[in-house]
Amino acid sequence: MSVQTVPDMQKAAVILKLLGDKTRLTMVKLLENQTCCVCEFVEIFQMSQPSISQHLRKLRDAGLIREERRSQWIFYSLNNDSEWYPFVTSILENLPSQEEKLKELEKKGTRITCC
Amino acid sequence: MSVQTVPDMQKAAVILKLLGDKTRLTMVKLLENQTCCVCEFVEIFQMSQPSISQHLRKLRDAGLIREERRSQWIFYSLNNDSEWYPFVTSILENLPSQEEKLKELEKKGTRITCC
DNA sequence: TAACTATATAACAATTTACTTATATAATCA
DNA sequence: TGATTATATAAGTAAATTGTTATATAGTTA
Numbered sequence A, B: 001m002s003v004q005t006v007p008d009m010q011k012a013a014v015i016l017k018l019l020g021d022k023t024r025l026t027m028v029k030l031l032e033n034q035t036c037c038v039c040e041f042v043e044i045f046q047m048s049q050p051s052i053s054q055h056l057r058k059l060r061d062a063g064l065i066r067e068e069r070r071s072q073w074i075f076y077s078l079n080n081d082s083e084w085y086p087f088v089t090s091i092l093e094n095l096p097s098q099e100e101k102l103k104e105l106e107k108k109g110t111r112i113t114c115c
Numbered sequence C: 001t002a003a004c005t006a007t008a009t010a011a012c013a014a015t016t017t018a019c020t021t022a023t024a025t026a027a028t029c030a
Numbered sequence D: 001t002g003a004t005t006a007t008a009t010a011a012g013t014a015a016a017t018t019g020t021t022a023t024a025t026a027g028t029t030a
Helices: A009-019 A022-031 A038-045 A049-061 A085-092 A099-108 B009-019 B022-031 B038-045 B049-061 B085-092 B099-108
Strands: A065-070 A073-078 B065-070 B073-078
Touching (some): A009 A022, A009 A085, A009 B009, A022 A038, A022 A049, A022 A065, A022 A073, A038 A049, A038 A073, A038 A099, A049 A065, A073 A085, A085 B085, B009 B022, B009 B085, B022 B038, B022 B049, B022 B065, B022 B073, B022 B099, B038 B049, B038 B099, B049 B065, B073 B085
Antiparallel strands (some): B065 B073
């Protein structure tokens, strides 16, 4: 059994389609180096909370991200155990950093950093 | 002006969505090292000719592939002048070769190699 | 415990997507 | 030139997608 599994085209297409949405792509790029909670995404994207939750659910269902409850917040992070993690990070590498979006939250004082 | 332009997220998402379809992803992977015509794709994917043409059109409209007429056939190839070419090939690198699909055509004698 | 905050889910509507069939165009061949 | 082959495009349809609003759930706080 090989350590490096070759992704099959069908599944690769599913992953690419998931990343083929500006909101989800930016989310995943943000999670490349950070952990974020739902309410931060809501503020960053200026979208309704259900819409954000639904995007996160799709990413979670595919195993690309994982959630972790910390008191009232649920934090999401990139799932580095996913068989798709190397594929996804190789794509993210080519995208511009989205850190300034988090910097703005910090300036406004709405960045959540609990525990 | 930098040679290496940083892709913006909106456009990157559009490209990823285009690749997020099994048929189109396989087409682009095939075109990584080959040139193929429409009728070859029709046979490989066992899909209707209009459906194949429509997929190719989307890829062409985005500038990812280009077409070239050679007598009655129209051959498609990856457009290495596209600003997205490096991005796309970096994704294709991680996907399994689809060459065996062309090998089958050669066996059946339906591979088009004109001019 | 009641009110509040963060999040998820359900139900629905508008839009987009990916096919289909029918038809048009362009090149070749008899 | 008429028939054939390769391809594109148009129109229509079913399914998928992405947002919305309403509501449920779970934790926190007064």
